[in-house]
Amino acid sequence: MGVKSLHSESKQTRRALFVGFILMAICMAVLIFSLNTGTIKLSPMQVLRTLMGLGTTKEATVLFDYRMPRILITMLAGIGLGISGAILQGVFRNPLADPGVVGLNAGSAVGLIVFVSFFKTLEKMSALLIPLFTFCGAMLTALLIGLLSYERGQRLQPARVILVGIAIAAGFSALSLFLSLRLDSETYTFTARWLVGNVWGRDWVHVYALFPWIIGFGVFAQLHAKTLNALALGDDTAVSIGVSLHSKRIWLIIAAVSLSSASVAMAGGIGFIGFVAPHLARRLVGSSHQYVIPISGMLGLVILVMADTAGRSLFLPSLIPAGVLVAAIGAPYFLYLLLAAPNKTN
Incomplete structure (x- = not known):
């Protein structure tokens, strides 16, 4: 039995390395x-x-001042959203968990609007503080979800977390709209474009x-x-093998909140990457989070960079x-899984 288990793990490792190599090649392309x-x-x-320092001044300006920062932001944000989704789905044992679905993106948006209300800009050195504001907004959301989902004497119910998160997301979206209406027209327009991704x-x-x-x-x-991996086995099993359930879950949620809020701070309220990337990762490399986490990050990177590239090249002159x-x-993928889930359980 032990030899069979080692063979299975070795096979999964080889498969994860192969998938990672393919995704790395796709990332480079x-x-x-x-x-x-x-x-x-x-x-x-x-x-x-130009990367080697042999380009013209115009080529260097286009590449280093305009395209490289934008592409690096999409790469980092894609990685952050993909890993955040993988953590949330693992912690709550719910395949529908996603930073946007559970309301973290909406809380981050409120933090961003509060930042703009104080600093009146999203540029220059004050931009270093943006992730702190979005983190506070997302953490407030997570705290409210935890309080409203908790029932004394019972453990956290994953399905209830999703429903409460959807309700809180609606409330925070309304709050963002209210706060944004108090901004001047120029700042409001720029912030609205920022938040839409x-x-x-x-x-x-x-x-x-970022x-x-x-x-x-x-x-x-x-x-x-x-x-x-231990949490995926259920709370009782995780406790029985020595996992400090409460503290580990809190720290993992903080990590997911940090990744998603920082990504939203710099790339806007981009939804569904944290949902789609972990699903695709599990289909490609199995359910072990040693492989799901990095593959989710790479898939998030590919999805967001491809979406940004397509958005500014396929629809010219519109962006x-x-x-x-x-x-x-x-x-559509979210709806497909939502409709397919009952069929799988029957």
Whole structure:
């Protein structure tokens, strides 16, 4: 039995490495295509030459001042949203859990509106504080969900968490709209475009603000992959094998909130990536979170970069926000799984 288990684990590891290699190749192809896409065309050779410091001043300006920050933001945010969704689905043992569905994105949006109300800008060095405000908004959402989902003498019910999250998301969306109406017209327009997932106008300061959140909490999630595997077995089983259920769940939720709120802070309220990416990851590499977490992050990266690239290249001269394209793909998939779930249980 032990030999069979080791063989199965080795097979899953090889499969995860193969999938990771394929996704890495896709990431590189999408990245090169994205760097070449825009109103000013840059060929792959021009991109490579510019990266090596041999490009013209115009090519360097286009690549380093406009395209690289935007692409890096979409890459990091895609990774953050994918991993956040994988954590939430593992913690709540609910395949429908997603930062947008449970209301974390709506709470982050409130934090962003509060930030804009104080600082009147989303640019320059003050942008380093944006993730802190969105984190506070998302944590308030998570706290409310926990309080309203908890029943004394009973454990947290995953289905109840989703329903409460949907209700709180509606309330926070209404609050965001109310607060945004108090902004001046120019700030309101810019903020509305930001929140819908329009990544245009990002600068290197936004990359610096997002990078430590994604890397730090992404590594934290990977280190706690075995805890998520234990939680997937059920609370009683997790406790019986020595998992500190309450504290581990809280820290994992904080990690999910941090990843999603930081991503929303810099890429806008992009939904469904945290839902779709973990589903696809489990189909590709199985249910072990040692593999689901990194593959979810890579899938989130590919989905968001492809959506942003398509939005600014396929519909010229109009630009379609990445959040709109992701929702156009993610919403039907969400409905499909929602309708297919009862059939699987019967």
